Amino acid sequence: MTSALVAFDDALTRYEPVMGLEVHVELGTATKMFCGCPTAFGAEPNTQVCPVCLGLPGALPVVNAKAVESAIRIGLALNCGIAEWSRFARKNYFYPDMPKNFQTSQYDEPIAHDGWTDVEITPEGGADGVGEPQTFRVEIERAHMEEDTGKSLHVGGATGRIHGADHSLLDYNRAGIPLIEIVTRPIVVPGELAPLVARAYVNQLRDLMVALGVSDARMDQGSLRADVNLSLRPVGTTPLGTRSETKNVNSFRSVERAVRYEVSRHAGLLDAGESIVQETRHFHESDGTTSAGREKSDADDYRYFPEPDLAPVAPSREWVEELRGTLPELPSQRRRRLQAEWDFSDLDMRDTLGAGALELVAATIEAGAAPQAARKWWLGELARRAKEDGVALSDLPVTAQQVAGVQALIDDSRVNDKLARQVLDGVLAGEGSPEEVVVARGLEVVSDDGALGAAVDAAIEADPDAAQKIRDGKVQAAGALIGSVMKAMKGQADAGRVRELILEKLS
Known part of the structure; x- marks a missing residue:
């Protein structure tokens, strides 16, 4: 039951x-x-x-020195004591995927402890x-x-x-x-x-x-x-x-x-x-x-006994201290440092970690993007694309350097957010770098006053009511005309300059 x-x-x-x-x-x-x-x-x-x-009978093991080094470094990173003398033991049990019928392990004398x-x-x-x-x-x-x-x-x-x-x-x-x-x-x-x-x-x-x-x-x-x-x-x-x-x-x-x-x-x-x-x-x-x-099973059931074919492992104190000097900044310390440097809130950092995007965001910032901009791309548009494709963020066909390149186009006012997403489409499709996609697709923002002025004149003529409201001091009505210009120019107009031209013409 x-x-x-x-x-x-x-x-x-x-x-x-x-x-x-x-x-x-x-x-x-x-x-x-x-x-x-x-x-x-x-x-x-x-x-x-x-x-x-x-x-197989008669085969003799030899300890992998690099594995011992890695074990000591792990122990040090976990604030463990490193044994001056440790040895291997045979852990005896039968299981088909263990051909020796015992596992060579460590029992009462581990390499790292406490x-x-x-x-x-x-x-x-x-x-x-x-x-x-x-x-x-x-x-x-x-x-x-x-x-x-x-x-x-x-x-x-x-x-x-x-x-x-x-x-x-x-x-x-x-x-x-x-x-x-x-x-x-x-x-x-x-x-x-x-x-x-x-x-x-x-x-x-x-x-x-x-x-x-x-x-x-x-x-x-x-x-x-x-x-x-x-x-x-x-x-x-x-x-x-x-x-x-x-x-x-x-x-x-x-x-x-x-x-x-x-x-x-x-x-x-x-x-x-x-x-x-x-x-x-x-x-x-x-x-x-x-x-x-x-x-x-309990430990007694495994009939542990010292491995007779392997010498004890006895790392010198000098070697242990040398390995201690190779330890990197621990992940928890690094996260706290990055959160402070990036001015992320606890929620920002939690969401970044939860999305598995910390290293991607860090690499994008290192490539020149502002922290919040890097986070916005990886946790917003790119997270959506990854979910749609059923892949991890890190498996998307875009690099941190390319994402930083897309953001640089925005920072230089060469594309707006809407156009930037089209640039990203091209990068994900394998069409080249952000710069190459902008050129090939003709996505750069139009800031030439001649072209913008003509589009503004057409918008004013098409919507005299909105134009009159602006003349009467209702500046918020400019939004309708800006929208018309942006639509006519397929989103490639410099919206800020369009607003300035509208107000200049109607003030």
């Missing part, structure tokens, strides 16, 4: 959620963690393998729909090195999962790719904010990995994956409840939805007097639900 779900807000009146997040990051090294096989995404199945990553990062969220609320920003500290228990598993493809079923499939195919190209697993300590925040904090934390980690240059962190390709651990405890109590672990959640929105769903599911079970099963869960993108996977 399946217990009924409890509404999220209702559940929070009786229970407090406690989260733990485990984020796996595939490192962007050229070769795998313990062998020289390439790591390029999308290669033909089983073409990037060797005796080491296939676990860190933290501050996560900022901006809940909805307030007069403008935006609440006050709130910051929460997420404590990092550890960040350890390990290798990824292969990939199973289940064929013949309706869902792509093993249940109902006719057979499975195994691709070992991913087996052995370097991973960093970042594990938090229990996260306790006001219950209604838990889904937002979880989403913001994973988002922040993604931005950090990209800023560090250690991974492309593409959730759609599995190079960053989040496991959402969640338990409930009665409000006002201390002991932690039994947790579930929703595995391999691969989008920020899905992390938020997984937290919400598991709160509702746990509350339904607890209200019905049932027990929570410690298990892994699968997340379903289609409806935001989870389903049972397997009962979750």
Whole structure:
């Protein structure tokens, strides 16, 4: 019997959620963690393998030095201590996509430990729909090195999962790719904010990995994956409840939805007097639900023991400090700096981030556009085009330099806003640079007094009533004549100069 779900807000009146997040990051090294096989995404199945990553008898692993360097830099960016001595262990379990029947990981001696990062969220609320920003500290228990598993493809079923499939195919190209697993300590925040904090934390980690240059962190390709651990405890109590672990959640929105769903599911079970099963869960993108996977093992079940074929990793303090000096400006610090430099409101910045347009706006400003103009293009016209085409903003066939070029035409009074959108049409259609499109399409604003004067005379003659109102001092009536001139000149008249000519002729 399946217990009924409890509404999220209702559940929070009786229970407090406690989260733990485990984020796996595939490192962007050229070769795998313990062998020289390439790591390029999308290669033909089983073409990037060797005796080491296939676990063949007698094959001996060698640690990837670049992966160790990346792990240390990640630990430093997360304010972790870097172990002076750490080692690998064998995590023993059988699964078809793990050819060695054990995973080479780190257990009680990770490379990085005891860190933290501050996560900022901006809940909805307030007069403008935006609440006050709130910051929460997420404590990092550890960040350890390990290798990824292969990939199973289940064929013949309706869902792509093993249940109902006719057979499975195994691709070992991913087996052995370097991973960093970042594990938090229990996260306790006001219950209604838990889904937002979880989403913001994973988002922040993604931005950090990209800023560090250690991974492309593409959730759609599995190079960053989040496991959402969640338990409930009665409000006002201390002991932690039994947790579930929703595995391999691969989008920020899905992390938020997984937290919400598991709160509702746990509350339904607890209200019905049932027990929570410690298990892994699968997340379903289609409806935001989870389903049972397997009962979750404890550490003892994996029979960890030190990896006998690998020497311990013992980075010198000098090397660690040298790597500390390579850390870039952290994404959260950069966002605050840019917001101040651009004079963006909290709402401006939230919307820019939410649209995934921060880097595009930044590049457009760097190319010469004013901050608000750059934001207007990417969050307005270009966001609309991307939505119509069903693509991400960054996938539109236009560069930040071209967008800045369109804005420069406006700033130089060579085109108006309406004509600028036509210029953008041409750029998106591959007709060349903004300058080339203006010339080819003949879109430049007409500011020649001779041509404008003739159009103004025609408009006055066609609308004597409006002309008389202007002569009588009702200057606002000029709008009708300006509109007529703009229509006659197909939007290419300099509206400001047209107004001046009308008033000169009728004053």
